[in-house]
Structures are given as C-alpha cells and as structure tokens.
Amino acid sequence: MTTDTPSMADLATFALVAQHGGFRQAARAGGQSASALSEALRRLENQLGIRLLLRTTRSVTPTEAGALLLARLQPALGQVAGALDVLNDLRDSPRGTLRLNVPVSAARFFLQPLVNRFMRAYPDIVLDVVIDNNFVDVVASGCDAGIRYGERLEQDMIAIPIGPRVQRFAVAAAPDYLARRGVPEHPRDLLRHACLRGKFLSGAIYPWEFARDGQTLTVEPGGPLVVTPTVFDLAVSAAVDGHGVIYLFEEWLEPYMACGQLQPILRDWWADFPGPFLYYSGRRHLPAPLRAFVDFIRSPAPP
Numbered sequence: 001m002t003t004d005t006p007s008m009a010d011l012a013t014f015a016l017v018a019q020h021g022g023f024r025q026a027a028r029a030g031g032q033s034a035s036a037l038s039e040a041l042r043r044l045e046n047q048l049g050i051r052l053l054l055r056t057t058r059s060v061t062p063t064e065a066g067a068l069l070l071a072r073l074q075p076a077l078g079q080v081a082g083a084l085d086v087l088n089d090l091r092d093s094p095r096g097t098l099r100l101n102v103p104v105s106a107a108r109f110f111l112q113p114l115v116n117r118f119m120r121a122y123p124d125i126v127l128d129v130v131i132d133n134n135f136v137d138v139v140a141s142g143c144d145a146g147i148r149y150g151e152r153l154e155q156d157m158i159a160i161p162i163g164p165r166v167q168r169f170a171v172a173a174a175p176d177y178l179a180r181r182g183v184p185e186h187p188r189d190l191l192r193h194a195c196l197r198g199k200f201l202s203g204a205i206y207p208w209e210f211a212r213d214g215q216t217l218t219v220e221p222g223g224p225l226v227v228t229p230t231v232f233d234l235a236v237s238a239a240v241d242g243h244g245v246i247y248l249f250e251e252w253l254e255p256y257m258a259c260g261q262l263q264p265i266l267r268d269w270w271a272d273f274p275g276p277f278l279y280y281s282g283r284r285h286l287p288a289p290l291r292a293f294v295d296f297i298r299s300p301a302p303p
Contacts, residue, residue: 006047012077013040014052018070020142022060030142081287095124098289101146103133104229106276109251110163111147118296125289133200133229138280144290145280149273159277162297168272169209170250172262174242184245187219187269194244195223196235208247210269217269221245 013030016037020026023034030037045052052066062070102111107129115127130143138146147162177194184190187210198206205226210217223244227235232248239246240261246253250270256262278297280290 006044008080010040010044010047011073013037014044014066015070015073015077016142017041017060018053018062018066026142093122093124094288094292096287096289097126097128098145098287098293099128099130099143101130101132101138101143103147103276104131104232105249105252106147106163107131109249114162114297118293121296122289122292125292131230144287145278145293147276147278149276156282157279158282159279160294160297161275162278163276165275166272167275168250168270169247170253170257170264170270171208171245171247171266172239172253172257172264173245174240174261175263177239177242177244178263178265180242184265187217187266190219190221190245193221193223195221196225196238196244196246197221197223197227198232198235198248199226199228201228206247209271210266211271212269216271 013026016030017023017026023037026032026037027034041053050065051063052069054061054063111129115129119125119127138144150159171190173193181193184193187208190208195208197208200206205220208219208221210219225235225238225243232252235246236248236252236256238244240256245265246262253262253264257264278294280286280294286294
C-alpha cells in the first residue's frame with residue numbers, strides 16, 4: 001500500500017468499470033483498452049489498500065467498499081465534468097463527444113440527414129453513435145442520450161420528439177408465395193402461414209400487432225426464420241425470395257413493395273404508432289454537445 005493520493009483518472013476508471021460491470025464493456029464505452037483499465041484499477045486498489053471490485057470470468061461487481069465509494073464518487077465526477085464543460089460556453093462553438101444510443105430503424109430511416117446537418121453546424125463535436133435496439137440506461141451505458149419510442153421511456157427521463165411523428169408496421173409477402181399459399185384476409189389467417197419474425201436480443205419474439213376501426217389484435221405466428229434487428233435485411237431478402245410473410249416498418253418494406261418484389265397484404269389492419277423521442281436524464285448537468293443537439297432538434301428544419 002502507498003500513501004499517494006489516487007488520481008482523478010483512476011477514480012473515474014473505477015466508476016466506469018463498476019457502472020458497466022466489466023472491463024471490456026467499460027473499454028468500449030470509454031475508448032480505452034481493457035488492459036489499461038485493469039492496470040488503473042489495480043493501481044487504485046493498491047493505493048487505497050482495499051479491494052473495490054470482485055472479478056469473475058463473467059462479471060465484475062463492487063465490493064461493499066466499492067459500492068460505498070461509487071455512491072460518493074458519482075456525484076463528484078458529475079460536478080467535475082460539469083465544471084469543465086462550462087468552458088464550452090466561452091468558445092464560439094461547443095466541442096467534445098456526443099454519444100447517442102439509437103435503434104436500427106432510427107439510424108436507417110431518419111437520422112442520417114439530421115446528423116449531416118448537425119455535423120455541418122457543429123464541426124467541433126464528435127458524434128459517437130451506438131446501434132442498440134434494447135432499451136438501456138443511457139447514463140450507465142456511457143451514452144449521453146438515446147432514441148426510443150414513447151411507451152418505453154422511463155418517467156425520470158426528459159423526452160423530445162425526433163424523426164417522424166407517426167409510423168406504422170406493414171405486412172407483405174412475395175407474389176409467388178401468395179400465389180402458392182393464398183392471400184390472408186384477416187390477421188388470424190397468419191397463423192396458417194410461414195412468417196419471418198424478429199426478436200429482441202433478450203430472445204423475446206416481437207408480437208405482430210394490428211388495428212382497425214378501434215379493434216386491436218395481437219398475433220404470434222410461427223415460421224422458418226427469426227432474426228434480431230441488426231439483420232432485418234436477411235428477413236427482407238427471405239421474404240422477397242418467397243419464404244414467407246414479413247412484418248416490419250413500412251419505410252423498410254416500401255422500396256420492395258413499390259417495385260413489386262413484395263405485395264402488401266392486410267393493409268386495412270396496419271397499425272399506426274407514435275414516432276420516436278430523443279431521451280436523456282434530467283437529473284444531471286447537460287453537457288454542451290448534448291445541449292447543442294437538443295437545441296438543434298428543437299429548431300425548425302430548413303426548407
């Protein structure tokens with residue numbers, strides 16, 4: 001054990017690893033190597049003379065001492081970050097990194113033109129975009145903000161509209177598949193069809209939801225293919241090739257329906273749902289890059 005005062009960098013490393021539950025996860029979030037984080041934590045524990053984290057091959061969890069330190073440390077680190085960020089207000093343009101956690105659909109269909117305009121307006125801000133369809137705690141994940149749909153937002157989060165305000169799921173299949181198997185006339189008919197489904201990373205299968213004339217209906221069909229959101233294009237390709245019925249964002253299927261590769265079905269039952277929101281914690285100082293992005297989202301789009 002040494003008597004040196006621990007560095008702020010090593011304390012921040014401890015908080016990062018504890019929040020993410022592992023060195024690899026923390027390394028990805030912090031842009032450092034796992035070995036460098038491990039060495040910083042070893043140095044900190046030697047200086048303090050006490051074990052802060054319990055390490056196993058699968059996880060890293062705080063000890064009792066580590067949990068006590070983390071509870072006291074997080075507010076202090078937030079204050080330090082806020083104090084340094086005040087300097088951004090003295091510059092002509094804010095700078096720093098803005099880390100966003102967004103679903104595949106946002107990255108694919110509406111984020112790109114918005115990001116292009118933002119980068120032109122704020123050339124000193126680095127955008128770090130993490131594609132993730134699971135709802136996450138943006139603070140614990142090392143992100144500044146996320147994009148998700150309203151029904152999945154935590155009550156203590158601030159949310160502002162971003163992207164299209166109304167979207168819907170479409171249902172379609174290849175013409176040759178429908179010629180072989182028949183055209184479904186009611187959502188329950190899908191139970192007799194081969195359906196190409198999506199699932200969350202948790203393993204839960206997306207339900208297929210429909211609505212018409214105030215009536216809502218949920219169907220859980222079976223089929224030969226199940227994919228996660230990162231490979232929805234695989235399911236679309238299978239649908240185009242005639243392997244079954246697909247249920248996906250209308251924007252995703254529209255190009256294939258427009259050229260006749262897929263035929264829309266059950267159109268009267270396609271369910272509308274509210275568009276996405278940018279969400280972030282209202283319990284902490286707003287970093288200048290995030291503040292700039294929020295102001296940018298709220299400002300009218302150019303014609």
